[in-house]
Every structure is written in C-alpha cells, then in structure tokens.
Amino acid sequence: MNMDWNHLDVYQYREKIALKIPCYRMLYDMMDRLLxxxxxxxxxxxxxxGAGxxxxxxxxGKRHPNWSFRGVDTSAHMLNLAQQRLKFAGIQLKADFIEGEVGQLEHQYDAATCMLVLHFVxxxxxxxxxxxxxLPQGAPFSIASINGDIYSETFSWQMxxxxxxxxxxxxxxxEWGRFADSIGKHSHPIPALEVEALLEESGFTNVTRFFSAYLIDGWFAVKGGGKC
Known part of the structure; x- marks a missing residue:
C-alpha cells in the first residue's frame, strides 16, 4: 500500500493486501454482485x-466468462502481476491491458471499476x-478508497x-510504519463526504456506500441519466 509501484517488490502485494484490509475478498465479492x-x-x-x-x-473473470475487460494502470510491474495471477489461477479472460492513464481509454464501456486507487490520485x-x-448513461461504477480527514481525531482513532x-x-x-508515514505524502485521502460530492459532480447518480472498514469505503453508482 506504500510502495513504488514500478519496483519489483510489488510482487509481495498479492501476499499481503488481504492481511492488511479487513474483509478484502468480501469487498470484491460485493462489488461483483452489485455490478x-x-x-x-x-x-x-x-x-x-487501476487493474494492477x-x-x-x-x-x-471467474463468474463472468463471457465478459471482456480493458485494464489500465500506470505501473507495468503491477499489470504484469495481474496477468501472472490470472495465469496462476487458470483463468483465461477476454482482456487487454494499457500501461498509462484513464484518458488513454478510447471507447465507452458497459461498466467500470476503480478499487483502492483514488487515494493515490x-x-x-x-x-x-x-x-x-x-461510460454511457445508466452504466454502473464501483469504487473503493482510503478516505478521511487526515488531521482529525477520528482519523487517528481509526488508524x-x-x-x-x-x-x-x-x-x-x-511495514505499518511505512504505510502510516505514506499518508499525506504518497497517498492523499479526502473525507468520504467529499468523495461522494465529487462522484455526483462528475456525473454519477444513486451514489450508495456499500462497504466500510476502518478508513476504507466502497461506493456503487451509475452514470447519470439511466433508470435505477
């Protein structure tokens, strides 16, 4: 969670992330079911x-073998890790990958996810x-990130x-110390209410928080204009 994403140590990520985040796999299970x-x-x-x-x-991929995916991430190492994990799990997806920014995605998609990325932006x-x-009108979007006012007492309690x-x-x-020291330097959380406001300003409606664990929140929303 606090690392140079282009460093080879990113390969430890898959081993440790579920130990760090409470209900990590449940977060993704809920994401899938809502989508x-x-x-x-x-x-x-x-x-x-942030497909890395x-x-x-x-x-x-396990549950939707007919879906296709376009993964984008700024780190080549993290994208390589994603592909290695899929290969190890024996999952063959209709997927391609772009090393770069969201703005490099050229097409519209039926849905989008952005999990545990926003706090780095x-x-x-x-x-x-x-x-x-x-995204077209009515398309679903799932997002999760670390959130909070890093100078508040409640943030300190949660940490x-x-x-x-x-x-x-x-x-x-x-490792905990490296993570704690990174907040405000390498990651930039903002309060959850501000995230919700930004989602609405960006054109998303029906913004619903479906997950919360310490300082991590997950939301589900749709691109404005669709029927819910």
Missing amino acids: TVRLNMDEANVAVV GGQELLTL RDKRKFLQDIAAR KAWKEHMLANGISEQ
Whole structure:
C-alpha cells in the first residue's frame, strides 16, 4: 500500500493486501454482485481502472466468462502481476491491458471499476470525470478508497485500530510504519463526504456506500441519466 509501484517488490502485494484490509475478498465479492445486478448482461465490456494486482479481474473473470475487460494502470510491474495471477489461477479472460492513464481509454464501456486507487490520485475530480466520460448513461461504477480527514481525531482513532488489525495478521511494525508515514505524502485521502460530492459532480447518480472498514469505503453508482 506504500510502495513504488514500478519496483519489483510489488510482487509481495498479492501476499499481503488481504492481511492488511479487513474483509478484502468480501469487498470484491460485493462489488461483483452489485455490478451483476445492475448490468444483468451475459456479455459486457468492463473498464478496470487501476487493474494492477488483478483482484477485480480474478473476481469478475471467474463468474463472468463471457465478459471482456480493458485494464489500465500506470505501473507495468503491477499489470504484469495481474496477468501472472490470472495465469496462476487458470483463468483465461477476454482482456487487454494499457500501461498509462484513464484518458488513454478510447471507447465507452458497459461498466467500470476503480478499487483502492483514488487515494493515490491528486486531481480526483478530473480522474473521476475521465472515468465518467467513458461510460454511457445508466452504466454502473464501483469504487473503493482510503478516505478521511487526515488531521482529525477520528482519523487517528481509526488508524490506531487499523494498526492493531494489521499487526494481529502478521504485518510488521516496520511495514505499518511505512504505510502510516505514506499518508499525506504518497497517498492523499479526502473525507468520504467529499468523495461522494465529487462522484455526483462528475456525473454519477444513486451514489450508495456499500462497504466500510476502518478508513476504507466502497461506493456503487451509475452514470447519470439511466433508470435505477
């Protein structure tokens, strides 16, 4: 969670991320079920923003073999990790990958996901607007990120509790320290209410928080103009 995404150490990511984030696999399971209900399509084309790591592709690919995916990520190493995980799991997807930014996606998609990425992005408004621009009206969107006012007392309480969770799961004090020190430097959380406001400003409606664990929240929304 605090690393140079182009460093070879990213390959430890798949081993540790589920130890760090409470209910990590449940988060993705819920993401899948909400997308499935909204899409109700045997075939769909899904944009996966921040596809490195591969958990979205693993979860969705297992359950929707007829869906196709376009994964975009700024890190070649993380994209390679995603492809390795899919190969190891024996999952063959209709998928292609772009090393770069959301703005490099050229087509419209039936749905999009952006899981555990937004807190790394400085210009969150433009980032969300770029995603919205690639979705038709009524398309579902699932997003999760670390959120909160990093200078507030409540943020401090949540961080202390989260630390206990990680240490209990075998994460070292040193690794926790690197993560804690990265907030405000390498990641840039904002309060959850601000995320919701940005989603609405970017053209999403029916914004619904479906997941919360310490400082991580997940939302489900649709591109404005569709019937819900």
